[in-house]
Amino acid sequence: MKLEKISINKENLQELGVPLSKNIIIPEYISDKKWGILWNIIEIEDEAFERDPEIESILLPNSIERIGSRAFFECKNLKTINIPKNITEINDSAFEYCLSLKRIRFPKNTKKIGSRIFTNCWDLESVELPEECEELGSSIFSWCFSLTNVTMPKTIKKLKSNFFSNCCKLEKITFPKEIETICEEAINNCENLQEIIFPEKISHIEKNVITSCGYLKKLKYQGCEYKTPFLFNSMMESQFNECPIWK
Numbered sequence: 001m002k003l004e005k006i007s008i009n010k011e012n013l014q015e016l017g018v019p020l021s022k023n024i025i026i027p028e029y030i031s032d033k034k035w036g037i038l039w040n041i042i043e044i045e046d047e048a049f050e051r052d053p054e055i056e057s058i059l060l061p062n063s064i065e066r067i068g069s070r071a072f073f074e075c076k077n078l079k080t081i082n083i084p085k086n087i088t089e090i091n092d093s094a095f096e097y098c099l100s101l102k103r104i105r106f107p108k109n110t111k112k113i114g115s116r117i118f119t120n121c122w123d124l125e126s127v128e129l130p131e132e133c134e135e136l137g138s139s140i141f142s143w144c145f146s147l148t149n150v151t152m153p154k155t156i157k158k159l160k161s162n163f164f165s166n167c168c169k170l171e172k173i174t175f176p177k178e179i180e181t182i183c184e185e186a187i188n189n190c191e192n193l194q195e196i197i198f199p200e201k202i203s204h205i206e207k208n209v210i211t212s213c214g215y216l217k218k219l220k221y222q223g224c225e226y227k228t229p230f231l232f233n234s235m236m237e238s239q240f241n242e243c244p245i246w247k
Contacts (some may be wrong), residue, residue, distance in 0.1 A: 001031070006039040007068075010050035022054055022077075028061035034158045044071045046091070053077060056100075060084050067094050069114065076100060083107060091117055092137065099123060102146075106130040115139055116161075122146060129153050137182075139160055145169065159186045168192060172202050182209050191215060 006012075013019055016030045016039065030039040035071040041061060046068035049055060057080045058072075067090045072078060078209040083090075092114035095101060099122050106113075108131035115137030118124055126149045128138070133153035138160035141147055147167045152174070158181040165168060165188040173187065174197045174214040184206040187193070193213045198205075210216070 001036050001038045003038050003040060005042045007045045008041050009044035009045040010052065022052075022056040024055060024057070026064075027060055028063040030144045037144075044068055046070060047073065053107055056096055057081065062086055062136070065089070067091065069093055069118065070096070072098060074098070079213070083110070085109070087140070088112065090114060090157075092115060093119070096120060103127065106133075108132050111135065113137060116142065117154070118142075118144055120144075124151070127151070131155070136160065136163070139165065141165065154178060157181065158177050159183060162188055164188070164190055164193075166190070171195070173197070175202075182206065184208050186209055189210060194218065195197055 010020065016032065018026065018030065026041060027135045027160050028041060030041065030206045040063055042063055043066045044064060048071045050070050051074045053076060055075050058081055062084045063086065064084045065086055065088055067087065069091040069151045070093045073093050076097065076099045079100045079102060081104065083104065083106050086109050089112045090110065093116045094114065098115050101121050102123050102128040105128040108129050110130035110133055112135045113133060117137065118137045124144045124172040124202050127144050128151040130153055132155050132157060136156055139162040141224060142162050142165040146171050147170045149246050150160060154176050155178055157178055158178060159179060159191065161183045163186045164173065170190050170193055172195045173193065177199045179199050179202055181204045185208055187210045189212040191214060193216055194219040
């Protein structure tokens, strides 16, 4: 039997005899006796399960290397999905509008995570981002109303705009030591955010990096601690204007 690699979507998975239900288990290999082929599933295609209202859980095999853009977009009842150890890339909006997804954990060697991957995941509470990630897109956690805990990658160097936006329950952010750049409006409208800890190595913070975080009380930056009962924008203008990294 000949071994071939294959990317899958909802339609070809069903054609290959994998039953579709609320709880989908995707195998690592599928035997196609008609054509004498053993299919090795390595990729979830772009828009593969987009807007499927039935799916509640998905079990992915370790052979999966990539999850395409909008692969599970607006799967509103999806509650659980595993991220296999060999995945290196998850593309834009892969889980956007997965309203019921509560927590997710990435393997350490996932290198790229696209933009808006968790935008409008209203029930998302906890995320462990990949330890060795090299690229994170923008608007990763926009409108994640229930988010309370995020474990950041140790190797990431740049935080893009709207990374944390409208995360109503988030109270503390600790950036990893390797972060060098934080982009404009990276932290936006996190109304209960109280503490931010910047790494000493940081070399560039853009203007308005933190906006509409009215309860921010403590900020640690370059070994100094600032306590502020007022909006960070005001503090930025009064205390950071002369800072050489503020460009």
